[in-house]
Amino acid sequence: MKNQTFExxxxxxxxxxxQEILENDVKLQLSEESVxxxxxxxxxxxxxxxxxxKPIYGINTGFGALCxxxxxxxxxxxxQENLILSHACNIGPEVPGDVVKLMLLLKAHAxxxxxxxxxxxxxxxxxxxxxxxxxxxxxxxGSLGASGDLAPLAMLFLPLLGLGEVNFEGKRVExxxxxxxxxxxxxxxxxxxxxxxxxxxxxxxxxxVYSLLKTFRIADQAEMIGALSLDAFDGLIEPFMENxxxxxxxxxxxxxxxxxxxxxxxxEIQSRFKKHIQDPYSFRCIPQVHGAVRDAVNYxxxxxxxxxxxxxxxxxxxPDDDQxxxxxxxxxxxxxxxxxxxxxxxxxxxxxxxxxxxxLIAGERGLPEFLVANPGLNSGFMIPQxxxxxxxxxxxxxxxxxxxxxxxxxxxxxxxxSMGANAATKALKVVLNTEKILAIELYNAAxxxxxxxxxKTSPFLENFLKDYRKEVKFVEYxxxxxxxxxxxxxxxxxxxxxxL
Numbered sequence: 001m002k003n004q005t006f007e008x009x010x011x012x013x014x015x016x017x018x019q020e021i022l023e024n025d026v027k028l029q030l031s032e033e034s035v036x037x038x039x040x041x042x043x044x045x046x047x048x049x050x051x052x053x054k055p056i057y058g059i060n061t062g063f064g065a066l067c068x069x070x071x072x073x074x075x076x077x078x079x080q081e082n083l084i085l086s087h088a089c090n091i092g093p094e095v096p097g098d099v100v101k102l103m104l105l106l107k108a109h110a111x112x113x114x115x116x117x118x119x120x121x122x123x124x125x126x127x128x129x130x131x132x133x134x135x136x137x138x139x140x141x142g143s144l145g146a147s148g149d150l151a152p153l154a155m156l157f158l159p160l161l162g163l164g165e166v167n168f169e170g171k172r173v174e175x176x177x178x179x180x181x182x183x184x185x186x187x188x189x190x191x192x193x194x195x196x197x198x199x200x201x202x203x204x205x206x207x208x209v210y211s212l213l214k215t216f217r218i219a220d221q222a223e224m225i226g227a228l229s230l231d232a233f234d235g236l237i238e239p240f241m242e243n244x245x246x247x248x249x250x251x252x253x254x255x256x257x258x259x260x261x262x263x264x265x266x267x268e269i270q271s272r273f274k275k276h277i278q279d280p281y282s283f284r285c286i287p288q289v290h291g292a293v294r295d296a297v298n299y300x301x302x303x304x305x306x307x308x309x310x311x312x313x314x315x316x317x318x319p320d321d322d323q324x325x326x327x328x329x330x331x332x333x334x335x336x337x338x339x340x341x342x343x344x345x346x347x348x349x350x351x352x353x354x355x356x357x358x359x360l361i362a363g364e365r366g367l368p369e370f371l372v373a374n375p376g377l378n379s380g381f382m383i384p385q386x387x388x389x390x391x392x393x394x395x396x397x398x399x400x401x402x403x404x405x406x407x408x409x410x411x412x413x414x415x416x417x418s419m420g421a422n423a424a425t426k427a428l429k430v431v432l433n434t435e436k437i438l439a440i441e442l443y444n445a446a447x448x449x450x451x452x453x454x455x456k457t458s459p460f461l462e463n464f465l466k467d468y469r470k471e472v473k474f475v476e477y478x479x480x481x482x483x484x485x486x487x488x489x490x491x492x493x494x495x496x497x498x499x500l
Contacts, residue, residue, distance in 0.1 A: 007031045008112050008127075012309040013105075015301065019213050021105065022098055027131045028105065030112060030123065037114025038123055044319035045117035049191055059192045059315070059324075080194030084161060087154035087198055092141035095152075095207070095425075097167060100138050102206035103156055104130040106308055107197070115316045116196040122187055125160050134178055137165040138203070144409060145332030145420025148312060149203030152421070157197045162186035192315070199313035204335045207424035208304045211342060211431045215297055218435055219290075221492055222349050223256060224464060225442045226286055227263040229356045231457045232448035234365045235283045237261070237270050245287060252298070253291030260286065267458040276365070282355035289352050296345035303338040332420030336403035339423035343430040347395040350430075350437035354388040357441045360448045361385055371447045371475075378478045381444050384485060388440040391433045398426045398433075439488040443472065450474050467491075 006021055009031035020026060030038075049059065059076075108126045111118050129136070136159050142151030158164030159175035162185075166175045179186070229235075238244075240260040245253050264270055278284065315326040361381050363369035372380030402423035408415040446468055449457060456462055472487045 005029055008034050008109055010034065010037070010113060012305070013109060015209070015213060015216070015305070018102070018105070018209055018308075022101065022213075025133075028108065028127045030127065034112035034114075035120065038112060038118065038120050040319055041114045041117045041317050042119060045192060045317055045324070048324060059195075076191045077189055080189035080191070081161060083194035083198060084154050084157060084189070085163075087150045088158055088164065090139045090142040090151040090155040092139045095138050095140055096210070097135050099206045099210050099428075100135045100156070100167075101130060101133075102209055103138065103153075103202045104135075106202045106205050106209075107153075107156075107200060109308070110200060110202070110311050110313070111196060113311050115311045115318065116192075116313050117317045118193050118196045119187070119190055122160065122189070122193055122197075125184065125187055126157075128182070128184070129159060129166075132182070133168070134159070134175075135167045136175070137167065137172065140425045143203055143421035144407070144414070144417040145201070145204055145336055145423070146330070146409065146414045146417035147314070148198065148200040148330035148332070149421055150198050152203040153198045153200060156202075160187045160197075161189075195315075196313045199330045201307060201312045201330060201332050201335060201420070204332050204339070204420040204424045205304065205307050207421075207428050208300070208335060208339055208342070209308060211339075211424075211428045212297070212301055212304060214431050214435070215342070215346060218346070218349070218431065218438065219294060219297060220259075222293075222353065222438055223259045223290060224263060224461070225438055225445060226290065226353070226356065227260050228449060228457065228461050228464070229360060229441060229445040230260070230279075230283050230286070231264060231267055231269045231461065232367075232445045232452060233279070233283060233356070233359060234269060234274060234276075234452075235279045236274065236276075237264060239279070239284045240264075240287060250291055250295060252294030252296075253287045255294055256291040257287040263460050264458045265460070267461070268456045269452060270458075272455075280355070280359060282352050282359060286352070289348060293345045293349050296341055300338045300342045300345075303334055307335060332418035333403070336418040336420035336423045339420065339427040340399075340401040340403045343395075343423070343427040344399050346427075346430045346434045347392075347399050350388075350395055350434040351392050353434075353437050353441045354385070354392045357385050357388050357444045360444045367448055367451055371444060371451065372477070374477070380475065380478065381447060381481075384440045384443060384481055387485070388437050391437050395430050395433050395437075398430050402426065435492060436485075436489055439492055440485055442468070442492070443484055443488045446472070447475055 004024060005027045007029055010033060104126055108123055111123050136156045138152050138155045143149040159166055162176045162179050164175045165172055166178055168178050240257040245257045312329045314330050315324050317324050361370045369375045370380035370382045372378040402419040405419045406417050446465060468491060471491045472484050
């Protein structure tokens with residue numbers, strides 16, 4: 001990106017662009033076209049308010065079940081401010097800083113499309129928060145994913161009013177203190193702006209994008225680690241052959257099999273004679289399981305790419321059509337279903353990984369029990385498998401779908417909700433858990449491979465192991481195993497290999 005700046009425009013965001021923005025501290029600015037769209041929609045709304053002879057929902061009325069109460073023009077600004085204040089009841093653990101940054105980016109991108117009738121200064125101040133890494137305190141709990149993410153978005157935008165708290169320069173401080181540091185006056189919200197800020201799916205969407213960016217990497221690493229386990233277990237390459245995938249042509253299955261053939265090309269272990277003729281499902285059915293996960297992830301990614309390029313506040317204005325429409329684009333059902341699906345898919349990736357870990361420590365195919373030379377005196381890799389099993393079980397619990405639940409709110413005006421925010425926060429937990437499970441598998445697989453020496457695996461995996469062994473050493477006798485696991489998690493988190 002030119003000068004490490006991304007220009008918000010009507011063009012669609014992509015996962016690649018979002019990842020570059022987050023990883024390289026890219027700054028945001030509005031394109032001239034976006035500026036003109038924002039100004040046009042705001043001017044249109046102002047004109048309609050002057051001409052209005054009847055109430056317009058959310059602009060000169062109350063909200064939700066109070067939609068029939070008309071508000072005078074003199075109180076419109078106070079109405080929007082009160083909306084932010086009353087809805088700021090977001091509680092629980094704080095969400096990660098990168099998720100908050102994504103919320104700011106996605107809201108600015110949506111408002112810049114010109115269907116929300118907000119002031120230019122409002123969008124610019126959101127961009128200012130992003131560019132200076134002033135991250136409002138946003139917590140996990142409080143959104144129904146119904147009229148969008150009302151409570152967390154209220155927390156996100158309290159600083160525009162000089163209220164709430166932010167994380168800035170490593171400290172949690174009052175927003176007004178940081179505002180004063182930069183010489184920023186509180187934004188005086190005008191008609192509809194409170195709704196434009198709070199209605200929307202940016203909490204769910206930001207969690208989904210953040211989870212997917214991690215998942216793209218995890219899916220590739222799962223296949224490198226799975227291939228290493230296969231070779232360390234002296235497993236068979238036949239289930240990964242192209243012809244067997246051709247007669248059941250799921251895209252993900254074919255892709256996973258191709259990855260394994262590529263990763264294991266040139267392996268001495270694969271080229272030698274094997275006495276056994278069949279592997280357990282956790283190895284033999286990797287194409288079917290990992291492949292199905294890939295297909296699920298691709299579906300979820302398609303849903304989220306549509307969402308992050310959508311307008312999801314309400315009501316929406318269409319200046320060229322001379323229309324103001326109160327609809328339901330804020331409803332999180334598409335995201336809730338997709339997030340539940342993502343959690344289930346990643347849970348399966350972790351589940352089959354733990355089974356491979358178990359087979360590596362079971363004393364099969366010439367490997368020592370628990371992957372130590374002197375079992376009994378040493379417990380070796382016995383307990384890391386316990387840890388993996390525990391996390392796998394937790395993932396299963398987290399995979400109870402949120403999207404099938406609904407509790408009516410706002411005096412039954414909002415009588416069906418998505419619970420997409422709950423789906424979002426638990427999906428992220430499953431993603432992070434799966435990374436830990438895969439790290440435990442890698443810890444075991446690398447240890448098992450060292451018991452195969454002097455045989456070598458493929459050149460690809462030998463290079464991977466060489467880098468890994470710089471961070472995590474072979475275990476000769478009992479050590480603090482959590483240290484090796486944590487170092488492996490860090491290794492996977494910072495290691496970037498060319499996408500498979």
